[in-house]
Amino acid sequence: MKKTYSIKDDFSTLAMLFIPLGVAINFVGGQVASLLKLPVYLDCIGTVLTAMLSGPWVGAVTGLLTNVVTGIANPVNFWFIPVNVVVGLVVGFLARKDMWRGWKLIISFIIMDLVSLFVSTPIVVYVYGGVTGSGTSLLTAVLMATGQSIWASVFSVEIIWTTLDRVLSYLVAYLIIKVIPAKTLVKFSLGEFYIGKKTAAAAPVEEVKDAFEEANK
Amino acid sequence: MYIEQIQIRKDNKIAAMDPIAKLWVVLLYFVTNAVLAGISEPFGGYSPLLYAWFLAVIILAAVTGIMKKFLKAMGVVATIFIIVFLVQAFIVETPDPEIPGVILWRWNISSAFHPTIWEYGLQNGLKLGFNILNGASIFVWLFQCTQNKELSRALEDRGMNYKVVYVFLSSMEMIGVLNKKSQTIMNAQRARGVETEGNMLVRAKAFFPTMVPLVLSSITDMEERVLTMESKGFNAPCAKTHLLVLHKSGAEKMMIAIFAVFFVISVIGRVLVWVL
Numbered sequence: 080m081k082k083t084y085s086i087k088d089d090f091s092t093l094a095m096l097f098i099p100l101g102v103a104i105n106f107v108g109g110q111v112a113s114l115l116k117l118p119v120y121l122d123c124i125g126t127v128l129t130a131m132l133s134g135p136w137v138g139a140v141t142g143l144l145t146n147v148v149t150g151i152a153n154p155v156n157f158w159f160i161p162v163n164v165v166v167g168l169v170v171g172f173l174a175r176k177d178m179w180r181g182w183k184l185i186i187s188f189i190i191m192d193l194v195s196l197f198v199s200t201p202i203v204v205y206v207y208g209g210v211t212g213s214g215t216s217l218l219t220a221v222l223m224a225t226g227q228s229i230w231a232s233v234f235s236v237e238i239i240w241t242t243l244d245r246v247l248s249y250l251v252a253y254l255i256i257k258v259i260p261a262k263t264l265v266k267f268s269l270g271e272f273y274i275g276k277k278t279a280a281a282a283p284v285e286e287v288k289d290a291f292e293e294a295n296k
Numbered sequence: 297m298y299i300e301q302i303q304i305r306k307d308n309k310i311a312a313m314d315p316i317a318k319l320w321v322v323l324l325y326f327v328t329n330a331v332l333a334g335i336s337e338p339f340g341g342y343s344p345l346l347y348a349w350f351l352a353v354i355i356l357a358a359v360t361g362i363m364k365k366f367l368k369a370m371g372v373v374a375t376i377f378i379i380v381f382l383v384q385a386f387i388v389e390t391p392d393p394e395i396p397g398v399i400l401w402r403w404n405i406s407s408a409f410h411p412t413i414w415e416y417g418l419q420n421g422l423k424l425g426f427n428i429l430n431g432a433s434i435f436v437w438l439f440q441c442t443q444n445k446e447l448s449r450a451l452e453d454r455g456m457n458y459k460v461v462y463v464f465l466s467s468m469e470m471i472g473v474l475n476k477k478s479q480t481i482m483n484a485q486r487a488r489g490v491e492t493e494g495n496m497l498v499r500a501k502a503f504f505p506t507m508v509p510l511v512l513s514s515i516t517d518m519e520e521r522v523l524t525m526e527s528k529g530f531n532a533p534c535a536k537t538h539l540l541v542l543h544k545s546g547a548e549k550m551m552i553a554i555f556a557v558f559f560v561i562s563v564i565g566r567v568l569v570w571v572l
Binding site: 144 | 369372373376379380383384386387388420421424427428431432433435436439444459462463464466467468469470471473474475478482492496499500502503504506507508510511512514515516518519521522525526530531
């Protein structure tokens with residue numbers, strides 16, 4: 080049976096509570112990353128997680144709200160709203176096609192990377208003139224000073240850091256999904272994609288099965 | 297039926313304005329900013345009106361009586377302004393590689409290293425910098441004089457779905473809750489031997505044992521909260537009661553009028569520059 084989706088069904092009460100959690104995960108992820116002095120932001124784990132489990136629209140709302148909420152403290156974040164929204168949408172639509180497991184992962188990463196670069200590069204160039212003031216943008220400044228064009232400098236620096244950032248964010252999100260119990264996963268609209276393999280591999284199920292068979296002998 | 301009510305009391309009339317009126321002020325400020333940024337021809341490529349427009353936010357913050365909070369919150373924005381400005385002024389030479397850039401100032405340290413300020417870079421840096429500064433500071437003003445629950449309550453009164461409002465307010469709450477929880481988990485993991493200091497790889501490895509338990513426990517909690525919300529009638533199809541009640545302060549029309557006048561004047565100015 081082919082699964083059909085509707086935006087209304089996507090926004091269940093569970094999703095309604097999942098969005099604030101996703102926003103908080105985004106924020107705390109960034110916070111912990113900077114506390115551990117890591118050179119990546121890791122501030123879209125929540126967007127990736129919500130989009131993987133509840134679909135593109137919930138992911139997009141999580142992305143939007145994250146930048147709105149953090150924008151209250153630092154309004155500069157408002158300009159990057161489209162980037163986070165697009166990450167949610169792309170990850171969500173790919174998740175509906177079950178593209179986040181196995182070899183398809185590579186294709187998904189390339190799509191996500193390219194789309195978010197195409198959205199973020201113009202913002203960095205037109206709003207900031209290439210340098211946003213973050214650690215990585217110093218590299219952009221150096222490239223620009225050596226005479227590279229602004230688009231080339233921004234793109235070449237962003238492609239490295241965005242890829243690294245997105246791969247790590249996905250990794251954390253996937254690790255989390257892997258340890259969510261199946262009884263919880265099944266309540267999310269896309270949760271079933273991540274159940275089959277896991278329960279089959281889980282040791283306790285095998286043990287129960289063995290015990291069951293033994294009792295029936 | 298008696299319904300309990302709470303109010304937010306503010307002595308300053310402008311700070312106590314209806315949040316929707318404040319949103320209008322922000323919008324008018326923004327469009328005026330965009331128009332002023334375009335007036336640069338009579339000033340030889342600079343846009344002094346745009347730079348002066350920043351003073352409007354300062355005055356606004358002063359009359360709202362939130363100057364201290366405002367300046368404190370502006371720290372981050374100011375840093376970004378300085379960085380953007382410096383990079384543009386020192387690096388960007390000319391918009392067109394065919395035409396050589398105009399040198400405003402050069403410091404000849406040696407033949408290989410001579411920091412230079414270019415005219416186009418300076419103009420561009422000021423323009424980008426003040427666009428960021430103005431756009432961000434009006435939002436700093438808005439959020440320093442408005443509580444989130446006021447803003448969301450006002451939007452709900454204007455017909456926004458209560459679920460949207462809930463998600464917004466709940467996000468703000470969740471950040472605090474999760475932040476506290478993450479510190480507890482980090483301390484606990486440190487106590488049982490997870491290293492959080494050392495080289496990059498060691499620190500990166502500490503990221504996972506912090507995030508995974510944090511998110512997992514929150515997701516398990518979430519299921520219980522769904523049950524609670526359902527049992528308290530969150531999805532019930534009826535009118536909701538509110539604790540918080542908003543009142544107008546009386547300064548709304550005046551403030552919107554002031555900013556509308558600024559907008560009209562700026563548009564007239566822009567057209568005059570364009571025609572003449």
